Every structure is written in C-alpha cells, then in structure tokens.
Amino acid sequence: MNPIDATDDATDAVVEARMRELEQDMHGMYLRHGTVFALASAWAERYDAIMALVPPDKRAAMEVRLARIGIRWGVMPGSRVTVELRVSDIEALARARRRPRNS
Numbered sequence: 001m002n003p004i005d006a007t008d009d010a011t012d013a014v015v016e017a018r019m020r021e022l023e024q025d026m027h028g029m030y031l032r033h034g035t036v037f038a039l040a041s042a043w044a045e046r047y048d049a050i051m052a053l054v055p056p057d058k059r060a061a062m063e064v065r066l067a068r069i070g071i072r073w074g075v076m077p078g079s080r081v082t083v084e085l086r087v088s089d090i091e092a093l094a095r096a097r098r099r100p101r102n103s
Contacts, residue, residue, distance in 0.1 A: 011055060018050045019065065026073050043075040 029046075033039040047066055054062045070076030 008055065011053060015050065015053050015062070018053065019069075022046050022050065023069060026069070030073075040075060043070065043073075 025046075029039060029042050033042050047070070050066065051059065051062065067076055067078065071078035071080060
C-alpha cells in the first residue's frame with residue numbers, strides 16, 4: 001500500500017469518527033447550550049474542527065454532509081422537507097379520505 005493512501009485512509013477514519021461523534025452529540029449540544037448563539041458557536045466550532053481534518057479534494061462532499069446535519073438540527077439554513085408533495089398528490093389523498101369505506 002502506498003504511504004499516501006494509508007494516510008488518506010487514516011484521515012478518512014478520523015473524519016468519519018468525528019462525524020459520528022457530532023451526530024451523536026447534537027442532542028446534548030442542544031441541552032448544554034441554552035441560547036441560540038451558544039448553540040451556533042458550538043456548532044461552528046465542531047464544523048470548523050471537522051473541516052480542518054478534511055483534505056482539500058474532499059471538502060465539497062463534507063460540506064454537503066455537514067449541511068445536511070445542520071439543516072436537520074436547525075443550525076444551518078435550509079428546508080427540512082425530504083420529499084416533494086405536488087398539489088395533485090394532496091388532492092388525490094384528500095379524495096381518497098372522503099370516499100366512504102365499505103365494511
């Protein structure tokens with residue numbers, strides 16, 4: 001194995017471990033940091049610490065992953081909607097609910 005590849009693998013393992021720790025600790029961060037500013041600061045510190053470990057060629061993908069976590073926990077801007085509901089889908093659902101059920 002090339003020494004550079006071994007270093008990349010070790011870095012990837014550390015980054016993945018930090019990502020797992022972050023996801024597992026998000027609930028605790030909410031409990032420990034009583035204000036939105038304290039929570040935002042804690043998030044920014046963790047975000048920066050993880051990004052500092054990421055090689056330049058993998059930064060874009062890691063930013064996307066961190067953004068998803070941040071959106072899910074409300075510390076980054078973005079929509080939490082995971083599926084698109086078209087108006088026609090909602091209308092069809094409403095019609096189905098209005099139909100009498102046969103017993």
